[in-house]
Amino acid sequence: MSLAPADFILGRSPRKRSMIHMRRRARAPAAVTAALLLVVSSGCQAIFGQARLTEKEAYDIMDTDVSIKACGRKASVAIDKAIDEMRRLDRMLSSYDPNSEISEVNRLGGIKPVKVSPETYQVMERALYFATISNGAFDPTILPVMRLWGFGDPKQHVPSKEEIARALELVDYRKVQLSQQDSTVFVGERGMGVDLGAIAKGYAVDRMADIMRKEGVTSFLINAAGTSTPPGSSLTGRRGTSP
Numbered sequence: 001m002s003l004a005p006a007d008f009i010l011g012r013s014p015r016k017r018s019m020i021h022m023r024r025r026a027r028a029p030a031a032v033t034a035a036l037l038l039v040v041s042s043g044c045q046a047i048f049g050q051a052r053l054t055e056k057e058a059y060d061i062m063d064t065d066v067s068i069k070a071c072g073r074k075a076s077v078a079i080d081k082a083i084d085e086m087r088r089l090d091r092m093l094s095s096y097d098p099n100s101e102i103s104e105v106n107r108l109g110g111i112k113p114v115k116v117s118p119e120t121y122q123v124m125e126r127a128l129y130f131a132t133i134s135n136g137a138f139d140p141t142i143l144p145v146m147r148l149w150g151f152g153d154p155k156q157h158v159p160s161k162e163e164i165a166r167a168l169e170l171v172d173y174r175k176v177q178l179s180q181q182d183s184t185v186f187v188g189e190r191g192m193g194v195d196l197g198a199i200a201k202g203y204a205v206d207r208m209a210d211i212m213r214k215e216g217v218t219s220f221l222i223n224a225a226g227t228s229t230p231p232g233s234s235l236t237g238r239r240g241t242s243p
Contacts, residue, residue, distance in 0.1 A: 052071050052072075053069055053070070053071050054069070054070050054071065054072075054075040054076050054079060055067065055068070055069045055070075056068055056076070056079045056080070056083070058083045058086070058087075061083070061086050061087055061090050061224075062086065062089075062090045062093075062094065062197070062200060062201050062204065062224070063096075063197070064201065064224055064225035065224075065225065066083065066086060066222070066223070066224045066225075067222075067223045068082060068083070068208075068212075068220065068221070068222050068223075069220060069221045070212065070217050070219065070220035070221070071217075071219045071220070072216065072217045072218070072219065074215050074216050074217055075217050075220070077215065078211065078212050078215035078216075078217045078220075079212075079220075081211050081215065082208035082209075082211045082212055082222070083208075085204070085207050085208055085211055086204045086205075086207075086208055086224075089119060089200065089203070089204045089207065090200075090204070092116075092117055092119060092120050093119075093120060093123060093196050093200040094200075095143055095193065095194060095195045095196065095197070096151075101114070101116045101117060101120045102120065102194055102195075102196060105185045105186075105187055105194055106143065106187060106192075106193040106194060108187075109186075109187035109188070109189060109190055109191070109192045109193065110187065110188060110189045110190035110191075110192070111190075112186070113177070113179060113182070113184035113185065113186035114184060114185055114186070115182065115183055115184050116183060116184065116185055117183075118183065119203075120185070121178070121180075121183050121185065122203075123196055123199060123200055123203050124140070124176075124178065124185050124194070124196070125178060126199065126203075127140040127173075127194075127196055127199050128140065128173055128176060128178065130199070131173035132173070136172075136173060138198065139171055139172075139173045140173060140176075140194050140195060140196055140198070140199070141170070141171050141172060141173050141175070141176060141187070141192055141193065141194055141195075142171055142195055143192075143193030143194060143195040144167040144168075144170040144171060144191060144192065144193055145164065145167045145168060145171060146195055147167070147193070148163055148164060148167055170189065170191050170192045170193075171192075172189075172192070175187065175188035175189055175192060176188065176194065201224055201225065204224070205222050205224050208222050209222060
């Protein structure tokens with residue numbers, strides 16, 4: 001069973017994750033979307049007496065499309081800032097961008113630790129935390145296996161069982177070392193690689209929601225490939241619409 005990024009970030013128990021996952025699969029996506037859109041529209045009505053909704057979309061950020069709906073005089077500016085933040089985080093966290101911090105960590109695996117930004121360190125720390133409590137069911141060092149299929153590459157293929165077995169020998173979150181004092185990440189073996197795709201999107205949406213609130217926009221909906229955040233919720237467990 002695959003788990004949504006939000007399940008990892010919320011730290012739900014396996015049983016609860018299973019139940020939530022089953023409920024989500026049973027729901028009609030259109031009904032969920034309609035319900036979430038209603039949150040935004042009703043907020044606009046309450047504030048302005050009429051629906052003054054601003055909607056913007058962005059494409060191919062963290063390998064997905066993003067849409068933000070919001071109301072308020074600062075909605076347009078806030079949305080632009082939120083999208084810029086997601087792009088900034090993508091440049092740090094993407095394992096498919098050769099200039100990202102995570103790509104640098106992967107290139108120097110088995111050689112030396114890499115100093116990273118506070119954001120990259122925080123996401124990496126949380127990824128290893130969830131890897132630990134799940135006993136490796138969630139493992140951010142899955143990149144060698146991902147590469148077999150050619151994700152992020154125009155040439156894709158289905159790998160053999162032998163190829164998968166060899167790649168799995170390089171998947172082990174316990175070989176990743178963090179230094180909080182130096183803000184460094186070290187992948188302990190050549191050929192290993194970190195892929196934060198399962199957790200980075202949820203983190204980015206949380207950061208985007210924080211920006212919307214700080215800009216004074218309290219009625220909004222962020223949708224990034226199924227990771228949706230209305231104003232009163234947060235993937236990190238915080239609630240409320242104030243910063």
